[in-house]
Amino acid sequence: MGRISLNIMVNGRNSLNNRLTAKMNGEISSFNLKNYNYNNIKLNGTIAGKTYDGSMTVSDPNIDVSFLGKVNLSNETPEFNFSAKVERANLYKLKLDTTDSASFISFFATADFAGKNIDNVNGEIKLWNSTLKKTGKEIHINDFLLFTKNINDVKRIILRSDLVDAEIWGTYQLRELPQTFSWFVKHYLPSVIVKETAPEKSTLNNFSFDAELKNTRLLTDFFVPGLYISRDSKLSGVYNPAEADINFKLTVPFMNFRGKKVYDIIVNGSSSDNNISLVSGCSSLKLNNRFSLDNFTITADASGDTIYLKNRWNNWDSIAYKGNIASIITFSPTKDNKFPKINIGISPSHVILHDTLWKIQPTVFSIDSNRIAVNHLELLYDNQKIITKGAISRIPDDKLIFNCSNVDISVINSFMPGNYIELGGIVNGEAELSNLYKNPYFRSNLKVDSLKVNNETLGNTEIVAQWNNMDKSIDLSLTSLRGNLKTLEVNGVYQTLTQKLDGTIHLNKLKVNIFQPFTSFLISDLKGLVTGNLDVHGTISEPVFNGEINAQR
Known part of the structure; x- marks a missing residue:
């Protein structure tokens, strides 16, 4: 915060415990926040300690806001009950977005909730007619509702919008998810997680979740151009890392990323105390209009710093395109303990391209923070050979x-x-x-x-x-x-x-x-x-x- 210029009538009193109670009516002509001067801010309301009840309008060249409601910061748990309309906000000129000069937002919101953060909020937030613009693209969301409710140790978050519906219920600390997930990964792949960053076993998270995508094209066109995920895509499961219990199921009828099309995606994940498994597949992975991998599956099992991986596909057509590739990925710690050494051992495998059987000879890939090496990758068909060998590193002579x-x-x-x-x-x-x-x-x-x-x-x-x-x-x-x-x-x-x-x-x-x-x-x-x-x-x-x-x- 910087300088402030104001002209406000204050009528009230200050009690013996230094609690100010007063009516305020006037204008802040200039207020500097994050190196931007906000102009023409009008206030009309009552302040009581750390509570404000009333209205506020901002008529600035780069932002137009009207606010009516109550904000109570006097208790340990803040309380909010208000409506707010942001007609326009030029985020670039307000210095809230320094990367895109066309960055713009507008919305109408109502809020009635109490809480300090997403993990202890009780209440709801609604958004209508929200618009976000960037250079050459725009996203418009008609309805958005975030509802949270905490009863004893059971908490619930419900999201409803024209883009996605989602729900989480149980015990959760969403802000701690990265740390608890690190602990979970370390349980099966200890060398992948650096010791200094891995937390102790935690019981902060034990929840179920469910989500369904409705109209994602608006989101993906804006944030990930070239990606399309179809309606009726669903994700559900249970997350309880303290008990080594993570189960989920993902289904996506269709996905397209820059011309690469995937049909009927199914991903199932499950875990036990000793092992985590992933089984995924799709009916067709169409790489272009001439080639696809049909009945494509990937299975993976991880435990003890090792991942066992199998990849298969088969088109079942008169001209065969199929493959069966098995590999073992191992992780081991390094001296600096920053990036693990990774060995990828490919077992004897094969692929069939246009009725032609290519054999893959066993080989090993070695990867660390400074080097990628291929021992001797060889594909054979009769007298035809494709061989890859050598290394890539920071040493110029490596090839x-x-x-x-x-x-x-x-x-x-x-x-x-x-x-x-x-x-x-x-x-x-x-x-x-x-x-x-x-x-x-x-x-x-x-x-x-x-x-x-x-x-x-x-x-x-x-x-x-x-x-x-x-x-x-x-x-x-x-x-x-x-x-x-x-x-x-x-x-x-x-x-x-x-x-x-x-x-x-x-x-x-x-x-x-x-x-x-x-x-x-x-x-x-x-x-x-x-x-x-x-x-x-x-x-x-x-x-x-x-x-x-x-x-x-």
Whole structure:
């Protein structure tokens, strides 16, 4: 608080115990709070000790508020009974939000409650017609009710709104949840929680909970753009960490995050004194419009600093896509006791991609605060190999190396976004990644024998890619030779943050059929050869081409 300027009539008396009782009527012309001067504050009410009963209005260029009611701070438990209307509040200019110049809020509220914090509040708070704005987005909530009731040792919180309904009942100290959850995790994974931060066993929390999402698009569009969670998503369970009793069930009919779609999500968690288990799954995890993991399940059991993890999926179609991957994750303390050492051991496993069985050889990943190491991760199918080995650390000479040997490139077609490109050919080559913590470096040199794009042969192809740390982009060059003829030359940049493309393409007597997926909405049954130059922009899933080409039969 800073300076204050006021003109107020006070009519009252001060008793022998220094308790002021008086009527107040007047105006505070200027009041500084958190380095902002609030203007035109009018008061009309009665003050009795630490109790104010009356009205207050604020007509400031950046906030307009009207308040009517009673605030009693004289008892050990504060009491509030009021209505308040905030017509507008520019949070940025009020210096309540320093990050967004468009930050704005308005609402109408009524309150009738007693309490110091969320853990001992009795009463209710209602909000109507609430609006919160940020740059380029806005959220509007019509109705919001928070009702709390404490009877003896049983407490209850009820939330009702047009976004979500939720309820908690039992014994709880919500402000202590992070600490009690740390104790709970430490019971099963002691090396994960630093000793100094782990509390003793606590009985502060023993409650049940239930929640149902109604209209979450308003919330997610505002706070997590790109995320959508469907109506009728539900979470319920029991939380009693002192007795090692946590049980919950989560169901989500549909979720979409930036094009990654998940259907019929179910997550069940349970615990005993010796073990905590998690069983989760979905009917389909759709990564793009060409590839999905169906009947996808993950099971995990944790105890004694170890997590046993199993991951399975199976699409049951005529063309098989399925997998079964088992791993064991162990945690162990380090000397500084800040970040545990993590070992991830992958057992012999397999995945089937487009009816092709790839075997995963046993390997170990090692992770600590300064280093990520891969012992020897090897995927095999006949004479095809994909190998990853090495380490990433703060030591510049440490490298993570990826090696491809005789790999049929068509294996990646299912992972390609859009329906524009089908690839074929045999890949050999290597890529390496280093110095990730300071100045990331990435390069690759791949050679593709008889590269095919959309069933048309371009020829033997060399692909060179390198990370540009300054622009956070990948510089790419590609050259294809069909005999002595350079059929294709590509040079460009892929912006990883925006997923945008910017490059040039030189074509030389290239069969025009290759462009059929891009032009099918205009022309069908294309034939002939094309020569010319194109600029490419847009994204991988929606590329945009501009330029001039010559066609011949």
